Amino acid sequence: MKSSLFSLVEQALLTLCVLALCNRAVAADRLSSDSRPQFHPLTNAIPDQGSLTFHSIPGARWQFRGVLGQRLAANLTNWLLRAPSANPGMIEMFRVRDRTPAPNLVPWAGEFVGKYLISAIQALRMTDDPALSKQVSEIIRQLIASQAKDGYLGPFPKEIRLKANWDLWGHYHVMEALLMWHDATGDEAALNACRRAGDLICRTFLDQPLRVFDAGSHEMNMAVIHGLGQLYRRTGEARYLRMMREVEKDWERAGDYLRAGLDGREFFQSPRPRWESLHDLQGLLELYRITGEEKYRAAFEHHWRSITRWDRHNTGGFSSGEQATGNPYAPGAIETCCTVAWMALTVDMLLLTGDPLAADELELATFNGAAGAQHPSGCWWTYNTPMDGVREASAHTIVFQARAGTPELNCCSVNAPRSLGMLSEWALMQSTDGLVLNYYGSGQFLGKLPDGTPVKLICDTEFPLSGKVKLSVEPTSPRRFNLKLRIPAWSAKTSVRLNRDFIEPVHAGRYLELNRRWRKGDIVEIGFDMSLRFVTGDREAAGKVSLYRGPLLLAYDQRFNDFDEAGIPTLDLKRLAEAKVNLPRAKRSSASQLLEPWLTVDLPGKDVQAVRLCDFASAGSLGTRYRSWLAAENPPPPPVVTRTPADGASITTSKSWFKWTTKTNSLLSDYRLLIAETPDFARPLIEISGIKQNRFVLDADQKQRLAPGRWQYWKIISRNAHGESESVRPLARFKLDPTLAPAADDLSNGSTEGPGGVLVKAALRGSPQPEFGQLKRESGFKPAAGPDGQPGHAAELNGQNQMLIYALEEFPDENYSMAVWVRFTQLPENHLGQIFSAWAASMDDPLRVCLDKGKLFARIEAQQGFSTKGVAVEAGRWYHLATVKADGQLILYVDGKVRETATAPQFISSMAKGFALGGNPNFSGNEFLAAQFAGFAFFGRALSAQEVASLAAERGVLVAPAARTE
Numbered sequence: 001m002k003s004s005l006f007s008l009v010e011q012a013l014l015t016l017c018v019l020a021l022c023n024r025a026v027a028a029d030r031l032s033s034d035s036r037p038q039f040h041p042l043t044n045a046i047p048d049q050g051s052l053t054f055h056s057i058p059g060a061r062w063q064f065r066g067v068l069g070q071r072l073a074a075n076l077t078n079w080l081l082r083a084p085s086a087n088p089g090m091i092e093m094f095r096v097r098d099r100t101p102a103p104n105l106v107p108w109a110g111e112f113v114g115k116y117l118i119s120a121i122q123a124l125r126m127t128d129d130p131a132l133s134k135q136v137s138e139i140i141r142q143l144i145a146s147q148a149k150d151g152y153l154g155p156f157p158k159e160i161r162l163k164a165n166w167d168l169w170g171h172y173h174v175m176e177a178l179l180m181w182h183d184a185t186g187d188e189a190a191l192n193a194c195r196r197a198g199d200l201i202c203r204t205f206l207d208q209p210l211r212v213f214d215a216g217s218h219e220m221n222m223a224v225i226h227g228l229g230q231l232y233r234r235t236g237e238a239r240y241l242r243m244m245r246e247v248e249k250d251w252e253r254a255g256d257y258l259r260a261g262l263d264g265r266e267f268f269q270s271p272r273p274r275w276e277s278l279h280d281l282q283g284l285l286e287l288y289r290i291t292g293e294e295k296y297r298a299a300f301e302h303h304w305r306s307i308t309r310w311d312r313h314n315t316g317g318f319s320s321g322e323q324a325t326g327n328p329y330a331p332g333a334i335e336t337c338c339t340v341a342w343m344a345l346t347v348d349m350l351l352l353t354g355d356p357l358a359a360d361e362l363e364l365a366t367f368n369g370a371a372g373a374q375h376p377s378g379c380w381w382t383y384n385t386p387m388d389g390v391r392e393a394s395a396h397t398i399v400f401q402a403r404a405g406t407p408e409l410n411c412c413s414v415n416a417p418r419s420l421g422m423l424s425e426w427a428l429m430q431s432t433d434g435l436v437l438n439y440y441g442s443g444q445f446l447g448k449l450p451d452g453t454p455v456k457l458i459c460d461t462e463f464p465l466s467g468k469v470k471l472s473v474e475p476t477s478p479r480r481f482n483l484k485l486r487i488p489a490w491s492a493k494t495s496v497r498l499n500r501d502f503i504e505p506v507h508a509g510r511y512l513e514l515n516r517r518w519r520k521g522d523i524v525e526i527g528f529d530m531s532l533r534f535v536t537g538d539r540e541a542a543g544k545v546s547l548y549r550g551p552l553l554l555a556y557d558q559r560f561n562d563f564d565e566a567g568i569p570t571l572d573l574k575r576l577a578e579a580k581v582n583l584p585r586a587k588r589s590s591a592s593q594l595l596e597p598w599l600t601v602d603l604p605g606k607d608v609q610a611v612r613l614c615d616f617a618s619a620g621s622l623g624t625r626y627r628s629w630l631a632a633e634n635p636p637p638p639p640v641v642t643r644t645p646a647d648g649a650s651i652t653t654s655k656s657w658f659k660w661t662t663k664t665n666s667l668l669s670d671y672r673l674l675i676a677e678t679p680d681f682a683r684p685l686i687e688i689s690g691i692k693q694n695r696f697v698l699d700a701d702q703k704q705r706l707a708p709g710r711w712q713y714w715k716i717i718s719r720n721a722h723g724e725s726e727s728v729r730p731l732a733r734f735k736l737d738p739t740l741a742p743a744a745d746d747l748s749n750g751s752t753e754g755p756g757g758v759l760v761k762a763a764l765r766g767s768p769q770p771e772f773g774q775l776k777r778e779s780g781f782k783p784a785a786g787p788d789g790q791p792g793h794a795a796e797l798n799g800q801n802q803m804l805i806y807a808l809e810e811f812p813d814e815n816y817s818m819a820v821w822v823r824f825t826q827l828p829e830n831h832l833g834q835i836f837s838a839w840a841a842s843m844d845d846p847l848r849v850c851l852d853k854g855k856l857f858a859r860i861e862a863q864q865g866f867s868t869k870g871v872a873v874e875a876g877r878w879y880h881l882a883t884v885k886a887d888g889q890l891i892l893y894v895d896g897k898v899r900e901t902a903t904a905p906q907f908i909s910s911m912a913k914g915f916a917l918g919g920n921p922n923f924s925g926n927e928f929l930a931a932q933f934a935g936f937a938f939f940g941r942a943l944s945a946q947e948v949a950s951l952a953a954e955r956g957v958l959v960a961p962a963a964r965t966e
């Protein structure tokens with residue numbers, strides 16, 4: 001009875017909402033406040049305990065013009081309006097879920113409709129297209145109608161509902177879409193459907209001895225915590241919060257986001273650095289808003305800052321091979337879903353902190369990584385938008401996701417438009433005392449002051465093609481409020497005039513606050529610094545630079561040059577000022593201009609030959625090859641990343657290390673360390689020049705200049721003959737804590753590297769004690785005869801519970817080598833036997849040399865496995881073994897000769913703080929090896945073949961195998 005009455009009311013409300021949307025669509029003045037229908041977003045049942053700095057503006061309206069306006073229009077016409085009818089299985093898969101044969105779907109298929117709707121509902125804030133509002137309300141209606149009696153809203157058969165696949169992940173997206181629709185329209189049916197899905201989740205995982213953990217695909221399914229948080233704040237239903245708490249417990253066995261965010265671990269070193277985890281991190285913000293507990297906020301901020309520092313690419317995109325790796329130069333795929341998740345996380349960061357750097361990140365990602373993922377026609381989006389390469393449609397790269405009825409649907413095609421849709425969440429925001437303008441493209445924005453007064457902002461500009469912006473501020477009646485204008489960090493010199501009066505000073509990387517009584521007719525004119533600038537690359541991009549003009553990344557494209565990639569001239573950075581910028585002659589209006597670049601830039605090359613670059617968003621759009629990392633003559637050093645103290649750490653007031661990443665492949669003069677109380681370093685408290693290594697011990701006297709308990713920001717300036725580079729942003733910060741004990745590190749010796757780059761050297765002549773390096777632990781051994789036949793010249797391990805564990809301050813990240821004499825006393829059966837292993841965590845073993853089914857292998861586990869082929873060995877004879885990780889290669893030497901090679905990742909980010917001989921240092925299972933060891937050394941560099949050969953010869957002539965048999 002009750003439910004049927006409800007559904008009648010729902011129907012009526014829904015009809016009203018559809019009518020309201022249609023009315024809105026035909027309103028004459030699309031942004032005038034009086035002619036638009038009023039929206040009534042439900043006030044949250046649970047007010048925030050943890051407060052946000054900025055807020056999205058409920059009911060705000062947007063009209064984008066200019067280059068992004070064109071992209072939004074193309075997305076509307078050629079994707080949003082077209083996709084549901086061309087891919088009707090989006091909804092139909094929900095209806096046939098219990099038919100036979102059981103549907104053969106990708107495990108995440110349930111997300112498609114939710115992802116589509118999220119971006120379509122965002123688009124409705126930015127367009128008044130009646131066809132789209134009609135279509136979205138119809139899809140919502142069909143989606144709700146497809147909900148099972150028990151509340152299930154997925155495409156999988158009854159017996160496995162929510163318990164397998166990425167079904168909770170699919171529900172998360174559908175729930176978010178329903179809540180957004182409810183917020184936009186007041187549609188109670190949408191909120192009710194969302195609640196019923198939430199109730200089913202609770203019945204399944206609270207009322208039964210079953211946990212979300214048991215559903216598998218942890219970082220995906222546990223992201224439902226973000227959806228549950230939004231639902232809880234709107235409804236106040238205690239069970240949703242209880243469910244969140246249980247997921248929070250399950251996190252500890254999966255991504256461990258809270259603890260990993262508090263103990264200083266970088267995100268790429270956290271247990272689940274895949275991109276889906278970013279939606280779990282959004283759950284941290286929900287927990288902060290709900291509880292007000294500082295730890296959630298701290299963990300959230302730490303992860304965001306870590307990803308920005310270590311993993312954000314030059315395009316503003318995120319992920320290398322679908323996850324964080326700590327190397328933004330890595331050429332792995334930059335998946336569109338990953339960039340979308342990164343942008344969603346960044347919108348949250350901006351709301352939480354009001355840090356203008358987060359808005360800078362959104363601008364960079366929107367104009368480059370996101371616009372580059374969209375084909376300018378709006379017909380398709382990429383799966384991968386590489387820094388250098390080609391642009392492929394996602395329906396092409398990941399066609400394996402296509403099914404009958406959903407030929408174009410995949411995780412990225414449905415998700416990608418959200419990257420543009422999020423403009424409606426960050427372009428203009430509300431602060432407690434006014435409005436915050438983050439976006440400067442052409443358009444009109446209608447927002448509201450905290451007191452409800454509508455304010456229209458009209459942005460008259462060609463930005464980002466031009467740096468001139470004319471902003472008209474139009475409150476409906478004169479009002480005092482604070483208008484915060486984002487001054488991007490990239491704009492070194494910015495001029496701002498208010499009604500013709502210059503405003504000074506204007507600081508890059510901060511908000512300029514104009515707190516005054518505003519009235520219609522007030523004009524702000526801004527001039528941004530559009531001079532070309534560059535960022536030096538490192539690692540795989542060493543010797544190269546990325547060029548930017550304003551927020552736009554520039555790229556070589558075959559289309560605009562007669563030569564191919566190999567012929568790109570080396571850039572002369574001293575002549576950047578001679579570059580010629582070619583802007584389109586006419587205003588962009590017609591669809592035929594879609595394939596024209598936004599702009600091109602002619603650069604002088606090293607010789608006379610010039611190279612023509614275009615905006616990254618247009619590069620490769622004809623299928624041509626492009627590059628955004630360009631070789632340059634004599635670049636300044638690449639920016640380093642600060643490492644120790646970890647960002648956000650508390651440190652002792654006694655002496656301690658400061659460390660940062662090393663430069664690779666570039667000549668460097670020195671480093672300068674600066675510490676200040678403010679991130680702009682207006683007054684550095686400590687400045688130390690002439691540092692030659694990537695580390696420095698700051699002593700207690702120097703630390704006395706720093707006030708305990710306050711944030712201290714620090715940065716490193718690297719210098720070479722051609723210039724300076726600052727460490728990457730956001731700059732790391734730490735606090736001095738006088739209650740902390742002095743650092744345990746051995747600070748007496750600045751060098752942890754011995755002669756010849758050796759990190760650990762142990763002759764093992766009857767003792768595990770190393771001649772260089774540190775023995776961490778030994779679990780038993782006995783002296784044995786060595787390869788030279790002399791008694792006591794080797795150490796023997798029993799293969800049952802004995803191993804020798806040596807400490808490393810950190811595992812080398814690029815090149816390293818291991819050499820050892822070994823004699824197997826027994827080959828392991830039915831298990832691995834480790835000669836050498838540095839295993840630290842799942843898929844984190846930067847080097848293991850092991851026996852597997854009677855054969856010898858050299859292997860690396862770094863997110864995926866790498867292995868040489870096996871070499872047959874026998875027990876009872878001495879072998880000299882060496883493995884060399886040199887750039888992208890892993891080489892296995894036996895008795896001084898190369899026996900096998902394998903490809904390996906160029907760079908490795910490992911948590912290993914040591915390694916074991918004869919076992920696995922951190923694994924409780926049996927990987928022990930019964931063998932005698934002698935003449936061991938581990939180097940932080942690649943040994944040459946000659947060096948390996950001489951090590952193998954060091955003990956004199958190898959004894960013939962027959963002679964060694966006992």
Ligand SMILES: [Zn+2]
Binds near residue numbers: 411
């Ligand atoms: Zn995807």
